[in-house]
Amino acid sequence: MLSIILPAKNEAAALAELLPRLRQAQPAAEIIVVDDGSTDDTARLCAEHGVKRARQAYSMGNGAAIKRGAREAGGDILVFMDADGQHDPLLIDRLLARLGEGYDMVVGARDWSGQAGVGRGLANTLYNWLASRMTGFDVKDLTSGFRAVRADRFREFLHLLPNGFSYPTTCTMAFFRSAYAVAYEPIPVHKRVGTNSHIRPLKDGIRFLLIIFKIATLYSPLKLFAPASVLFFVLGLGNYAYTFVTAHRLTNMSVLLFSASVIVFLIGLISEQITSLTYRRDG
Incomplete structure (x- = not known):
């Protein structure tokens, strides 16, 4: 029908x-x-x-x-x-x-x-x-x-x-x-x-x-979170390279960006698991 x-x-x-x-x-x-x-x-x-x-x-x-x-x-x-x-x-x-x-x-x-x-x-x-x-x-x-x-x-x-x-x-x-x-x-x-x-x-x-x-x-959460994580990591790496050359030290901003990269990636992994549960069908 x-x-x-x-x-x-x-x-x-x-x-x-x-x-x-x-x-x-x-x-x-x-x-x-x-x-x-x-x-x-x-x-x-x-x-x-x-x-x-x-x-x-x-x-x-x-x-x-x-x-x-x-x-x-x-x-x-x-x-x-x-x-x-x-x-x-x-x-x-x-x-x-x-x-x-x-x-x-x-x-x-x-x-x-x-x-x-x-x-x-x-x-x-x-x-x-x-x-x-x-x-x-x-x-x-x-x-x-x-x-x-x-x-x-x-x-x-x-x-x-x-x-x-x-x-x-x-x-x-x-x-x-x-x-x-x-x-x-x-x-x-x-x-x-x-x-x-x-x-x-x-x-x-x-x-x-x-x-x-x-x-x-x-x-697919990782398709959104993974690029964001990579972006934070690249920004942190770039900032660290700049401060290492100019001041010979690791700054708080670089640490913050590296930390954000890890946190965003972990959130993506958790979201991926939640997504799998959302679409799981019993029986």
């Missing part, structure tokens, strides 16, 4: 067009609109089109809506897509076809024309590059909200997902960390319906970057 989950906050204008197209494209699918505290006609539209509506008592964020939808879905395959009209329901079959090739998650990857402005495009390019370096895989679209996953795999990581934006970041990194197969399917993206974007470029851009480093520590 297929379940399609759409997190929505005041997206009635887009849902009026999207829901009938979605029902036509996937007539047998369970469609769940997670109403994240909307104040528009979302409830009426869901009732008119025979769509299940999961109501949040108040706005908890995009990630919280995704988690609510995943818990209530009855399908063994979950498709997540934005409710703002950017994703074409006809493309769902392409994701499902790739999923049938043996993948655990297939992500709809946007090209440059699908980015919401130059700033967002540059930011997403940076995120993709950082995630690729951390995971060792070619991450083509870290933040895409259009993806198909196997429900049992996805639910393993619900406790890791943030309640706000960037659940795709956490989900993608977690799948790679657990050696679940991830594929990217190129998709076109339409312009969103309406202007009620819930993304704040500066604040959410910084938040995305912080989450990448947070997930890096969950994915």
